[in-house]
Each structure stands twice: as structure tokens, then as C-alpha cells.
Amino acid sequence: EIQLVESGGGLVQPGGSLTLSCAASGFTFGSINGMSWVRQAPGRGLEWVSAISGRGGVTYYADSVRGRFIISRDNSQSTLYLQMNSLRAEDTAVYYCARGQRGAAMASFDVWGQGTVVTVSA
Amino acid sequence: EVVLTQSPATLSLSPGERATLSCRASQSVDIYLAWYQQKPGQAPRLLIYDTSNRATGIPTRFSASGSGTDFTLTISSVEPEDFAVYYCQQRNNWPGTFGQGTKLEIK
Numbered sequence: 262e263i264q265l266v267e268s269g270g271g272l273v274q275p276g277g278s279l280t281l282s283c284a285a286s287g288f289t290f291g292s293i294n295g296m297s298w299v300r301q302a303p304g305r306g307l308e309w310v311s312a313i314s315g316r317g318g319v320t321y322y323a324d325s326v327r328g329r330f331i332i333s334r335d336n337s338q339s340t341l342y343l344q345m346n347s348l349r350a351e352d353t354a355v356y357y358c359a360r361g362q363r364g365a366a367m368a369s370f371d372v373w374g375q376g377t378v379v380t381v382s383a
Numbered sequence: 384e385v386v387l388t389q390s391p392a393t394l395s396l397s398p399g400e401r402a403t404l405s406c407r408a409s410q411s412v413d414i415y416l417a418w419y420q421q422k423p424g425q426a427p428r429l430l431i432y433d434t435s436n437r438a439t440g441i442p443t444r445f446s447a448s449g450s451g452t453d454f455t456l457t458i459s460s461v462e463p464e465d466f467a468v469y470y471c472q473q474r475n476n477w478p479g480t481f482g483q484g485t486k487l488e489i490k
Contacts, residue, residue, distance in 0.1 A: 299427075307419075307427065307470055307481040321477045357426055367474040369417040371438060373426035 263287035263372055265358045270377030277348050277381070283341040283358030283374055290339035292316045295361035295368050298332065298343045300354035301376075310356070311343060315364035325351075348381045355379075385409055387471050387482035395490040402458040404485045406471035411451045415475040418447055418456045421484075422467045430469075431456065461487070 269281040281298070288294075292315035300310050311332040312321045320332050331344040341358055355376040361368025386409040396402055406416065414434040419427035429438040431447040434454065444459045458465055466489050471482040 306483050307421075307472075309472075309479040309481065312477075312479070321479075323478050362432060367415075367477060367479055369429060369432040369472065369474060370419075370427075371429045371432075373428070376426055 265360060265372055265374035267356065267358050267374040267377035270356065270379045272380045272382065273348055274383055275349060275381055278344070278346045279348065279379060281343040281345065281356055281358075281377060281379075283343075285339045285341070285360070288360075288372075290334075291336045293364050295364055295366045296334060296341045297359045297361060297366075297368075297370065298341075299357045299359050299370070299373075300352075300379075301357070302351075302354040305354075308354075312361070312366040312368075313341070314366040315361075319366045321366050345379070348379075350381050353379060353381050384478055385412060385473050385476050385480050387473060387480055389469075389471060389482035389485045391485060392483075393486045393488060395488050396461050397490045398463055399460050400490075402456075402461050402465070402487060404456040404469055404487075406449075406454040406456070406482050408452040408454075408473060410476075412473040412475035414450055415473055416449065416454050417472045417474070418445075419470045419472065420465075420467045421470065427470065458487075463489075 297312040298310040329347045358374040359370035360372040390405045418431040421427040468484045
């Protein structure tokens with residue numbers, strides 16, 4: 262079964278840091294699929310946060326997180342990461358890991374994780 | 384940034400009726416538009432990619448068309464399990480963007 266399982270969410274104070282992980286299984290995690298993080302604030306729509314190409318050489322960030330978040334992947338460990346620094350209240354959301362249909366960073370997402378909740382509050 | 388505007392915000396229909404959802408882009412996204420369905424408490428599910436291609440396992444009652452800036456998702460005969468929120472997404476330009484969603488609700 263193809264699966265993405267996120268972990269690492271939780272409650273953090275403003276200005277703090279968290280690192281999210283997304284463990285992939287059931288498919289070859291490598292160059293043929295770009296990966297992304299998409300978030301959804303409570304009661305709101307979807308926001309594409311960051312994307313990385315299959316080989317990891319190309320990354321993109323939303324303006325709202327550029328300079329604070331870092332996306333990376335370890336293809337040998339079948340894992341995607343999102344390092345989140347200088348967190349703000351507006352980063353509070355469910356964070357989804359999503360598999361792209363192609364190796365480029367920009368893609369449609371055919372597999373999604375169940376999401377991990379990040380809450381930024383004092 | 385490409386802004387995707389979905390209409391209507393809410394669509395109230397009875398099972399068996401035809402649903403037509405619209406997504407308009409502020410600039411051309413070529414054919415690189417996808418549609419997702421999201422039910423409460425669940426992750427989104429890919430329905431359509433690159434304007435009109437059904438994803439694996441998606442029923443044939445879902446179809447889509449369009450190009451450039453105007454796109455449409457059609458559900459030929461709405462089933463009870465189709466009541467959900469639908470999002471369009473473009474991948475032509477970064478930042479990739481989603482529409483604000485159309486809620487399909489039971490009339």
C-alpha cells in the first residue's frame with residue numbers, strides 16, 4: 262500500500278522551531294516524484310508551502326515561509342522533511358505531505374498523508 | 384502570483400443532479416490545472432490533473448475541461464458521497480496556488 266505518514270507536529274511557542282517528517286512507503290521514493298508540503302489553517306483552504314524535485318536539486322517556497330522554512334529529502338531513507346524556524350501564530354495549520362505525479366517540483370499530488378497538526382501559541 | 388477564483392462558493396444540489404464548478408485563473412496556467420475533493424477531517428484527494436485527466440480510481444461521472452484561464456469540473460449525476468469541498472490547483476507558475484474552494488452541499 263502506498264502511504265505517506267507525517268510526524269513531528271505539536272505545540273510550539275512563537276519564535277520556536279519544529280521539524281516535520283514524512284515517511285514514504287509502498288513506492289520507490291526517488292527521482293521520479295517531486296514532493297511537497299501543503300498546509301491548511303483551521304477552517305481555511307489549502308496553501309502550497311514548499312516543493313522539492315525528485316533529486317532534491319530544485320526547491321520552492323511560498324513567500325510566507327521563505328527564509329524561515331527549509332525543505333529537504335533523504336531518498337535513501339524514503340523521508341521528506343520540513344524544518345520550520347521562527348514560527349508565527351499564522352503558521353498554525355494541518356501540514357500535509359504530498360507526492361507529485363512527476364519528478365519536477367511543481368506537480369499535481371496523487372498521494373497525500375493524513376496530516377500533522379502544528380500549533381503556534383504562547 | 385496566479386489567483387484562482389472558484390465559483391460558486393457553495394453549490395446546493397440534490398443527489399442525481401448535475402454539478403458544474405468553475406475555476407478562473409488571473410493569468411494563463413496553460414493546461415496545468417488539477418481538481419481535488421476534500422471531506423471533513425480528511426486529506427484532499429486528486430480527481431483530475433492537467434485539465435481533463437481523471438486520476439486513478441476516479442469514477443467517470445467526474446469530468447473536466449478548459450484551458451488558459453477558464454476551467455470547469457462537472458459531476459454528471461451527484462452521488463451522496465460527492466458532497467464535499469472541491470479545490471482547483473495550478474502548477475504552471477510558482478507559487479503554485481489553490482482556489483478558495485467550492486462546497487457542494489445537500490439541498
